[in-house]
Amino acid sequence: MTEFSPRIVAFCCNWCSYVGADLAGTSRLKYPDNIRIMRVMCSGQVFPSYILKALELGADGVLVAGCHIGDCHYVSGNKKAQERVETLLRVMKTLGLDPRRVRLEWISASEGMKFASTVKEFVEEIKELGPNLLGVR
Amino acid sequence: MKQIIKRTKAYYCVECGKCSGSCPVARVNEGFSPRVIVERALSGMKGEIEGDRELWTCLTCEACTTKCPSTVKFSEFIRGMRSSAFNSGYTSRCSQGGLLHSIQRVQSYRDIVQNRLQWISDDLKTSTEGEVLYFTGCLPYFENLFSGFVNPLEIARSTVKILNKAGISPVVSPNERCCGHDLLWTGNVETFQKLARLNIEMIKESGASRIVTSCPECLRTLKLDYADFFEGTDIEIVHISEFISSLIKNNDIKLNRAGIMTYQDPCRLGRHMGIYDAPREVIKSMGELVEMNKNREESSCCGVSAWATCEGNSKLMQIERLIEAKSTGADMLVTSCPKCLIHFRCAVHNQIPVEKEKVDIPVVDLTVAACRALAGE
Ligand code: SF4
Ligand code: FES
Numbered sequence: 001m002t003e004f005s006p007r008i009v010a011f012c013c014n015w016c017s018y019v020g021a022d023l024a025g026t027s028r029l030k031y032p033d034n035i036r037i038m039r040v041m042c043s044g045q046v047f048p049s050y051i052l053k054a055l056e057l058g059a060d061g062v063l064v065a066g067c068h069i070g071d072c073h074y075v076s077g078n079k080k081a082q083e084r085v086e087t088l089l090r091v092m093k094t095l096g097l098d099p100r101r102v103r104l105e106w107i108s109a110s111e112g113m114k115f116a117s118t119v120k121e122f123v124e125e126i127k128e129l130g131p132n133l134l135g136v137r
Numbered sequence: 138m139k140q141i142i143k144r145t146k147a148y149y150c151v152e153c154g155k156c157s158g159s160c161p162v163a164r165v166n167e168g169f170s171p172r173v174i175v176e177r178a179l180s181g182m183k184g185e186i187e188g189d190r191e192l193w194t195c196l197t198c199e200a201c202t203t204k205c206p207s208t209v210k211f212s213e214f215i216r217g218m219r220s221s222a223f224n225s226g227y228t229s230r231c232s233q234g235g236l237l238h239s240i241q242r243v244q245s246y247r248d249i250v251q252n253r254l255q256w257i258s259d260d261l262k263t264s265t266e267g268e269v270l271y272f273t274g275c276l277p278y279f280e281n282l283f284s285g286f287v288n289p290l291e292i293a294r295s296t297v298k299i300l301n302k303a304g305i306s307p308v309v310s311p312n313e314r315c316c317g318h319d320l321l322w323t324g325n326v327e328t329f330q331k332l333a334r335l336n337i338e339m340i341k342e343s344g345a346s347r348i349v350t351s352c353p354e355c356l357r358t359l360k361l362d363y364a365d366f367f368e369g370t371d372i373e374i375v376h377i378s379e380f381i382s383s384l385i386k387n388n389d390i391k392l393n394r395a396g397i398m399t400y401q402d403p404c405r406l407g408r409h410m411g412i413y414d415a416p417r418e419v420i421k422s423m424g425e426l427v428e429m430n431k432n433r434e435e436s437s438c439c440g441v442s443a444w445a446t447c448e449g450n451s452k453l454m455q456i457e458r459l460i461e462a463k464s465t466g467a468d469m470l471v472t473s474c475p476k477c478l479i480h481f482r483c484a485v486h487n488q489i490p491v492e493k494e495k496v497d498i499p500v501v502d503l504t505v506a507a508c509r510a511l512a513g514e
Contacts, residue, residue, distance in 0.1 A: 047233075047234035047236065048233075048234070048236050049231075049233060049234035049235045049236035049239055050234070052236060052239040052240070052243070053235070053239055055243075056239055056242060056243060087281065087282060088236075090281040091236075091240060091278060091281045091282065093252055094251060094252050094253055094255075094277050094278060094281055095240065095243050095244070095249060095251055096249045096250040096251045096252060097243070097249070133246065133248055133249065134243060134246060
């Protein structure tokens with residue numbers, strides 16, 4: 001049997017985390033290629049429905065990444081993101097989906113290292129959890 | 138489309154416009170006209186209807202159905218057209234970004250193990266097998282999403298308390314799934330059927346011969362839309378308002394006076410299922426009932442159905458209805474549908490376009506009100 005290779009969707013905000021991801025690339029940092037990055041203008045734009053839909057469509061994990069609190073380019077979008085993720089985690093618990101499949105991280109434009117290590121860590125964790133049951137109907 | 142037209146008798150339409158005249162959406166949205174939709178269908182414009190965003194605006198509230206002189210079943214027609222649109226790749230403009238539909242679809246996976254019974258506190262008696270099953274519906278999820286301004290699970294607790302009071306320890310199953318109402322009414326028939334099959338399995342395993350629901354949509358769905366799946370079984374399905382009113386009639390419970398109340402007929406309970414009297418009897422046994430101008434068959438909808446299309450116009454309908462409720466002078470607006478409750482509360486939760494005094498009337502679920510009024514509690 002081939003090793004389980006998770007599929008992870010990452011929503012990265014345009015102003016910090018996406019630039020952080022870019023920096024990881026231009027600095028030639030190594031991180032697993034399990035991640036599919038979607039650029040959004042702000043983490044506050046990521047509705048709970050986007051995350052659940054990604055899981056429904058078979059993503060094994062979802063990462064939401066935005067600017068550090070206080071640094072959001074739309075003032076408080078990341079606070080909204082935090083609330084939204086919390087709401088979704090409550091729903092996921094009721095649905096019996098493992099909340100560890102969803103992660104919220106603050107990654108600034110200069111934190112290429114943090115981006116790479118976050119992805120590495122997340123991929124390891126998801127590997128332990130195994131495939132998302134919604135993806136294997 | 139021809140079949141849908143035939144099944145819903147749309148070809149009898151004489152373009153009288155009674156539907157548009159009685160439609161709560163048409164009143165606030167100039168672009169919406171049930172008459173025009175039927176007219177288009179009759180001239181074969183399938184693509185135009187499927188692609189029209191207004192297809193998802195209808196509340197399927199059946200206000201027009203009760204008025205139509207040609208007995209066209211318009212909301213059934215909309216349901217049929219939505220399923221055909223869904224199959225062509227169109228989807229509803231969902232409120233909450235589609236989150237609720239997503240939650241409902243996830244429940245159609247056989248292997249998920251939900252944690253939906255967290256609300257059962259020690260003072261409530263429930264069973265795993267038995268004659269009566271309480272179908273809780275989406276209440277645990279509503280609590281997850283809307284606890285900022287409503288307590289949906291209080292409805293579940295009140296229901297069980299009242300059942301306990303009548304000596305019943307109902308089955309409440311962790312394996313229950315969403316009844317599928319919203320998906321069925323937004324065109325996703327396939328997932329609806331999956332949910333239905335899983336629920337039927339769960340119900341059969343419980344050994345129940347009677348199901349109580351606290352949601353009119355579950356009631357309608359289990360009673361009418363599950364009929365084919367239930368074939369060959371003899372299961373009675375009742376709404377909690379019918380159950381409480383029979384308890385009162387038999388003197389099994391007594392309710393204390395709880396004030397002056399006005400009542401919102403939920404579309405599914407009223408026009409869809411014809412249940413108008415039971416909730417009113419419950420109200421009369423715990424207080425005085427003052428009717429709004431529009432009541433019973435004439436009642437206006439709470440503005441959103443099946444989590445399809447929540448927009449400015451929905452809020453207008455809600456505010457209008459709340460003003461009407463407030464002007465009756467009642468102490469509270471009672472409804473017997475969790476969604477009516479959520480929609481009305483949501484409408485006044487943030488900014489409102491009118492003075493607050495005009496709409497500030499508490500909205501209370503019938504079962505919760507009855508449970509609070511239980512004598513000797
Ligand atoms: S079902 Fe209700 S919302 Fe839909 S067209 Fe008829 S009256 Fe209007
Ligand atoms: S712009 Fe980065 S989180 Fe809002």
